[in-house]
Amino acid sequence: MMRKAHHYEMESIKQPVDIAVESFGGVRKLARILSLDPSAISRWRLNGRIPAMHQRRVLELAWERGIDMTAHDVIFGRRQ
Secondary structure (H helix, E strand, O other): OOOOOOOOOOOOEEOHHHHHHHHHOOHHHHHHHHOOOHHHHHHHHHHOOOOHHHHHHHHHHHHHOOOOOOHHHHHHOEEO
C-alpha cells in the first residue's frame, strides 16, 4: 500500500514594516517622512512590526500619497 504525500503550502505573509518600507521607497525615505532616525525603522524590521504609536501616521501618510495600504496591512501584514 502506497502512502500519499501530503503537500502543505506555507502561507507567506509580508510583514507590516516591509510593506511600509517598500511602499515609501526605502528605510531612509520612510524615516524622513515620519521624522525618525533610519535606525528606528531598522529596529522595527527586527520583529517585522510597526509600533502601535506609529501605525495610524504611517497609514495616513500612505493615503495622502495615494499608496495602496490598508489598516490590515499596517497591523497584520499582507498575504503574498
